Amino acid sequence: MKADQPGLGFRKDGILRGFEVDVGTYIARHLGASRVTFQEVRSDNREQKLNDHVVDLVLASYSITPDRARLVSFGGPYYVAHQDVMVRRGQTRIKGVRDLAGRKMCEASGSVSTERVVTGLSIPAQLVPGASYSDCVAKLRRGTVDAVSTGDLVLAGFAAPDLRILNAPFTDEQYGVGMRKGDIEGCERVNRAITTMYQDGTAGRLLRKWFGHSGIQLVESVPQFEGCTE
Structure with missing residues (x-):
């Protein structure tokens, strides 16, 4: 997570809060994690943190691009900004x-x-x-x-x-869940979790919770996934 982006991931009083924190927790729980540990990342070190096994998933306004997809695998997107x-x-x-x-x-x-x-x-x-x-x-x-x-x-x-x-x-900016390159099974499981998150209303509730006051148009339907490939 990033820790300096209010509404998405922001550390206050030692606690990370935001839409991506809540989405990340939801996905991790659906993957069977009994405990979720957050690590701070920046835009310029997300790939390194993944490939060094410091983190397993990255949700940090991580736009899916062809160049980045050559370095990591992406689940989602979980939102199209x-x-x-x-x-x-x-x-x-x-x-x-x-x-x-x-x-x-x-x-x-x-x-x-x-x-x-x-x-x-x-x-x-x-x-x-x-x-x-x-x-x-x-x-x-x-x-x-x-x-x-x-x-x-x-x-x-x-x-x-x-x-x-x-x-x-x-x-458009497709915000994806970054994971280590080639983790196809993990990508498919992440996509199933994101689908459930939208279908059960959690995604819409979280979007309104964190951004409902902003005046921007929020999209509460399931995004079109990029697909899980090598």
Whole structure:
């Protein structure tokens, strides 16, 4: 889990809380785990933590991409987020992703979200490195950057009176459960657990619990799985 993303995974008073913490616990219980131990990861060390056997599953706003799928296996996705943009409340000139051209946008270490903007959409934003999305949001508040762009669930967790989400999504981010490469049986079991989580109403309840106040559109139907392959 990440420990610095409010709403998804955030450590407070020594305890991790958030949507991904609850989803991870649900999946682990359905896999038969009698005890769940949480370890903190960052965007730039998730593969290493898995391959070093420090963790068995990663739920950390871990977008499924072809490059990452060559390194790890993915269950799910357990949610399809939509990439959006967050700006300071008084910023009115940025109305959509195209308005990021020439603007300073924070690039969280290990994340692929800025690549989708600069490379995927050919928008020439000025990238400013950040250690994590919590660091990026801090830079946004200080005025060091003009915008932060990533999945709407991540942005929703940081929502505050001085910040706003444009609510102008422009792509999808499939959040998957990372596991060691080639664990097909584990992937299939994870997918069955995710299906049950949506069918029994747990997923919808957790989404409303953590993000119902944010104003973003939440999807409570079972996501289309990528499939478990070598």
